[in-house]
Amino acid sequence: MKKDRTVKLKLGYGKDVKEVELELPDDEPTPWDMNSKLEVIGKRHQKVDAVFKVTGQAKYTHDLNLPGMLFGGFVRCPHAKAKVVSLDLEKAKSIAGVKAILPMRPRRNRRNPTAEWSVRYAGEPIGAIAAESRQALEAAIRAVLATAKFDILPHSARADQAMAEDAPAVHGNRPNVSRRPWRGDVTEALESGKLKVAEVTARTQVQTHSCLETHGSVASWDGAHLTLYTSTQNTFGCRRQLAGSIKDLSESQITVISEFMGGGFGSKFMAGYWSIAAARLAKDAGAPVKMMLDRREEQTDTGNRPDSIQEMKIGVDGDGKIQAFQVENIGTPGIGRGAGVRNPMIYDFGKTAVRSGEIATNAGGSQAFRAPGHPQGSFGLETAIDLAAEKAGIDPLALRMKNDAHVIRTLQYTDGARRIGWSKRQKTGSQTGRYRVGYGVAAARWGGMGSPRAEIKCRIAPDGSVQIRNGAQDLGVGTRTVLAIVAAEELGLQPGDITTFIGNTNDPRGPASGGSTTAASISPAIRQAAFLASAELKDLVAAHLKCKAKDLVLAKGSVRHVKDASKSMSFKDACRLIRQGEISTMGKRRRNYGSKGTYLNGVGGVQFARCTVDCDFGIVKVDRIVALQDCGKVINAMTAEGQVFGGVIQGLSYALFEDRVMDRHLGHCINGDLETYKIAGPDDMPEIDAVLYDIANGGNNCSVVGIGEPTMIPTAAAIAGAVHNATGVRVTALPMTPDKVLEALEEGGK
Amino acid sequence: MKHPEDPSGVSRRGFLKGASLGVAASTVLGSARAEVKEASGVPDARLLKAADEHEISFVLNGEKTKAKVRTGHTLLETLRDQLDKTGTKLVCDFGTCGACTVLVDGKPVNSCLTLAVDVAGHQVETIEGMEQNGKLHPIQEAFCAEDGLQCGFCTPGMVMSSKALLDANPKPSLDETKAALSGNLCRCGTYINIFRAVERASKGK
Numbered sequence: 001m002k003k004d005r006t007v008k009l010k011l012g013y014g015k016d017v018k019e020v021e022l023e024l025p026d027d028e029p030t031p032w033d034m035n036s037k038l039e040v041i042g043k044r045h046q047k048v049d050a051v052f053k054v055t056g057q058a059k060y061t062h063d064l065n066l067p068g069m070l071f072g073g074f075v076r077c078p079h080a081k082a083k084v085v086s087l088d089l090e091k092a093k094s095i096a097g098v099k100a101i102l103p104m105r106p107r108r109n110r111r112n113p114t115a116e117w118s119v120r121y122a123g124e125p126i127g128a129i130a131a132e133s134r135q136a137l138e139a140a141i142r143a144v145l146a147t148a149k150f151d152i153l154p155h156s157a158r159a160d161q162a163m164a165e166d167a168p169a170v171h172g173n174r175p176n177v178s179r180r181p182w183r184g185d186v187t188e189a190l191e192s193g194k195l196k197v198a199e200v201t202a203r204t205q206v207q208t209h210s211c212l213e214t215h216g217s218v219a220s221w222d223g224a225h226l227t228l229y230t231s232t233q234n235t236f237g238c239r240r241q242l243a244g245s246i247k248d249l250s251e252s253q254i255t256v257i258s259e260f261m262g263g264g265f266g267s268k269f270m271a272g273y274w275s276i277a278a279a280r281l282a283k284d285a286g287a288p289v290k291m292m293l294d295r296r297e298e299q300t301d302t303g304n305r306p307d308s309i310q311e312m313k314i315g316v317d318g319d320g321k322i323q324a325f326q327v328e329n330i331g332t333p334g335i336g337r338g339a340g341v342r343n344p345m346i347y348d349f350g351k352t353a354v355r356s357g358e359i360a361t362n363a364g365g366s367q368a369f370r371a372p373g374h375p376q377g378s379f380g381l382e383t384a385i386d387l388a389a390e391k392a393g394i395d396p397l398a399l400r401m402k403n404d405a406h407v408i409r410t411l412q413y414t415d416g417a418r419r420i421g422w423s424k425r426q427k428t429g430s431q432t433g434r435y436r437v438g439y440g441v442a443a444a445r446w447g448g449m450g451s452p453r454a455e456i457k458c459r460i461a462p463d464g465s466v467q468i469r470n471g472a473q474d475l476g477v478g479t480r481t482v483l484a485i486v487a488a489e490e491l492g493l494q495p496g497d498i499t500t501f502i503g504n505t506n507d508p509r510g511p512a513s514g515g516s517t518t519a520a521s522i523s524p525a526i527r528q529a530a531f532l533a534s535a536e537l538k539d540l541v542a543a544h545l546k547c548k549a550k551d552l553v554l555a556k557g558s559v560r561h562v563k564d565a566s567k568s569m570s571f572k573d574a575c576r577l578i579r580q581g582e583i584s585t586m587g588k589r590r591r592n593y594g595s596k597g598t599y600l601n602g603v604g605g606v607q608f609a610r611c612t613v614d615c616d617f618g619i620v621k622v623d624r625i626v627a628l629q630d631c632g633k634v635i636n637a638m639t640a641e642g643q644v645f646g647g648v649i650q651g652l653s654y655a656l657f658e659d660r661v662m663d664r665h666l667g668h669c670i671n672g673d674l675e676t677y678k679i680a681g682p683d684d685m686p687e688i689d690a691v692l693y694d695i696a697n698g699g700n701n702c703s704v705v706g707i708g709e710p711t712m713i714p715t716a717a718a719i720a721g722a723v724h725n726a727t728g729v730r731v732t733a734l735p736m737t738p739d740k741v742l743e744a745l746e747e748g749g750k
Numbered sequence: 751m752k753h754p755e756d757p758s759g760v761s762r763r764g765f766l767k768g769a770s771l772g773v774a775a776s777t778v779l780g781s782a783r784a785e786v787k788e789a790s791g792v793p794d795a796r797l798l799k800a801a802d803e804h805e806i807s808f809v810l811n812g813e814k815t816k817a818k819v820r821t822g823h824t825l826l827e828t829l830r831d832q833l834d835k836t837g838t839k840l841v842c843d844f845g846t847c848g849a850c851t852v853l854v855d856g857k858p859v860n861s862c863l864t865l866a867v868d869v870a871g872h873q874v875e876t877i878e879g880m881e882q883n884g885k886l887h888p889i890q891e892a893f894c895a896e897d898g899l900q901c902g903f904c905t906p907g908m909v910m911s912s913k914a915l916l917d918a919n920p921k922p923s924l925d926e927t928k929a930a931l932s933g934n935l936c937r938c939g940t941y942i943n944i945f946r947a948v949e950r951a952s953k954g955k
């Protein structure tokens with residue numbers, strides 16, 4: 001029977017403590033708080049699957065080689081905008097080894113199957129082929145394209161082209177540029193003459209996810225049952241999308257497997273056309289089909305972070321309080337939807353006015369990318385803040401502290417300033433000479449508290465073995481290890497005692513890995529599953545030792561009586577008492593407890609950067625980043641640190657290197673490879689000081705929040721602030737490549 | 751990285767560019783290679799055509815291995831498709847990322863840019879050959895202990911490059927480590943932990 005009970009919790013951080021009372025049902029374990037003595041949680045743990053990865057045994061979708069497997073690939077339109085006048089996929093069959101073909105006329109053009117159809121970006125798939133070898137596949141694609149006829153139309157592949165007055169329309173007759181109405185009006189405040197007003201236009205670039213494992217799947221049918229091996233962030237979502245896309249196929253006839261996957265960063269939420277095509281071709285050919293995109297396809301047709309233009313005005317009063325902030329932003333989602341620049345409203349802005357918009361272009365569509373909308377919004381917003389500080393003659397850190405009341409960030413500003421050596425910061429623009437050193441700061445906020453979409457199976461066998469199962473995926477961040485750590489804590493064991501299963505939709509459902517919610521969604525359910533299992537085990541032991549179950553605890557590999565040391569047995573011996581097969585429980589995830597019973601809302605983070613700018617060559621070298629991050633309760637200190645490093649490094653790469661470039665004539669992506677699309681490498685690494693704020697927030701029974709995304713948000717902005725401080729000029733566009741730095745120096749006379 | 755048997759010391763990337771992007775496999779071997787590797791199954795390279803088939807033999811992870819390859823086959827596809835050594839990854843197919851790094855005669859090479867016929871008669875070591883007597887190599891241990899991996903896709907290449915470094919320079923400085931790994935990319939951002947892993951392995955911790 002579920003009865004409610006009242007638990008008292010001590011929540012908070014450092015000296016900022018809040019005592020709260022929560023009503024919880026009996027089957028919910030008492031949430032960890034500041035008083036909890038935890039044995040396993042928060043320590044440094046090696047990933048449970050590390051050995052598979054360092055030995056090459058980990059099998060990714062990319063590595064699968066099923067018996068009789070065919071290679072699938074796409075015929076892609078070589079033009080940025082065109083009508084397909086004729087396309088004869090049957091031509092592929094003239095090549096020996098070709099086993100199946102799949103027309104891919106888009107839905108919007110399906111009504112009249114013989115009519116011409118439109119293609120909207122270079123590289124759009126127009127057909128798929130499966131063949132016995134890669135060589136045959138390539139020959140078949142060439143053969144089809146050799147006879148295909150296209151009517152090439154004028155395109156708008158770049159933002160500047162799409163915004164031009166007589167620009168060719170991307171979608172039918174709709175205008176390329178769409179803007180939503182203004183929300184708020186600060187004209188009066190800005191024009192009152194009482195404020196110091198800074199005005200700036202910031203620009204950011206298109207960033208591609210550049211996952212090292214490309215998007216792809218292997219589809220294999222066994223009668224009417226489909227098994228799809230795929231590189232995904234969303235096993236259950238893939239299953240749903242497949243069932244919705246293939247006729248007469250229901251979710252119960254599909255198993256999606258993703259045991260190891262080589263990076264997603266937001267781009268792998270969907271089964272995608274490659275999975276659907278693989279499934280169809282496999283059915284048709286009667287053989288498994290492997291459909292892995294190649295690097296160029298990956299760079300041009302699997303999503304990206306849209307670019308942005310952000311026009312901002314910010315007004316600060318004589319006391320350094322921000323009184324008005326206005327931003328009009330716009331970005332290009334390609335043929336997709338949602339360029340959504342999010343200027344994270346971290347600071348107390350007084351009045352705000354915001355207007356967002358989109359520019360359709362003839363380019364591959366955007367996808368979610370690590371904190372969608374935020375890194376670009378942060379770069380814009382923090383640029384405006386730095387310029388406002390300069391205008392008002394205030395230190396940029398002081399201005400932030402004056403306008404940000406968040407308790408944790410307030411601590412982080414002071415902590416970070418000490419760690420980076422902010423006191424050594426010289427006056428902006430005061431340095432001369434070739435090498436100049438600067439300091440910058442920027443802040444972030446996030447949610448990442450997790451959702452109730454998770455169930456966990458816990459099984460304890462008479463031999464003492466423990467299984468924890470969930471069907472969601474591990475992107476490499478250590479989700480599998482979280483299963484082991486949380487269960488081990490609850491069962492008084494070590495993570496190595498637990499066997500974990502992940503990445504198979506035959507196991508209980510789990511969340512999509514988006515919004516930094518995986519750990520926060522599954523952890524409370526793992527705890528509950530283990531808690532319920534431990535209750536069953538305690539009952540068995542209590543009956544055996546003739547004591548009360550409530551006097552027993554599971555700790556250090558044993559089941560112990562809290563008062564009577566003689567009434568104690570090892571975990572293994574206790575498991576031998578299990579008679580009927582095994583203990584098997586299902587942990588459910590409650591909703592988050594809500595703001596009333598918890599400590600704080602919004603996950604805070606601050607980053608500081610120190611850079612050296614070579615002013616002769618315009619090269620920015622990041623020397624050191626201090627990243628201070630609210631982590632909620634840290635589950636695994638080692639992988640939490642890894643998430644901070646990962647976010648910071650991707651942010652650094654965004655700040656200095658990455659930039660997808662579209663050719664204005666042909667409308668092709670010019671740098672669709674990793675040679676010319678540069679991402680940060682070992683040589684570019686600064687020192688990174690990851691400072692984890694381990695906070696019992698009482699948001700759920702584990703106090704877990706996700707930190708994959710917030711750690712990427714402020715990095716580029718902090719680096720830009722450091723470059724500004726070093727040189728005295730502001731680079732207002734990303735990436736801050738030497739040409740832009742030199743141009744800014746020249747314009748600013750520095 | 752140098753071509754395993756290119757006495758001229760021309761880097762392979764420059765070399766392949768010279769050979770029109772490496773697709774014209776029959777010209778790739780060129781005149782730089784003087785020796786005919788008859789014992790290993792490959793005739794005079796100057797006479798080869800891209801589609802010619804050869805049976806080559808080489809030593810893979812300490813074991814004598816035979817493979818049937820065309821002149822145009824890369825070492826990477828031979829390892830992955832034919833010999834089921836899928837630990838070595840294909841990422842950029844361009845010599846940029848290092849995910850396909852294997853050791854040929856102890857030197858790191860990008861197997862996506864190396865032709866299989868070129869390793870005939872040579873020693874090839876892949877990630878699968880790192881364990882000895884069922885025990886992880888100290889570098890593998892160090893990668894685990896320092897969390898030098900997230901998704902793990904770059905990891906085999908990183909481990910191989912680290913091994914090549916430590917074999918040649920057992921006590922590298924941080925800058926030397928960065929330089930040795932500069933041909934390896936990691937999108938998850940594990941570099942810092944990898945530097946720590948190399949340091950740990952170098953100290954025999």
Ligand code: FES
Pocket residue numbers: 839840841842843844845846847848849850851860861862863
């Ligand atoms: S795949 Fe060979 S270097 Fe990238």
Ligand code: FES
Pocket residue numbers: 212262263476899900901902903904905935936937938939940
């Ligand atoms: S661990 Fe994912 S690419 Fe390096």
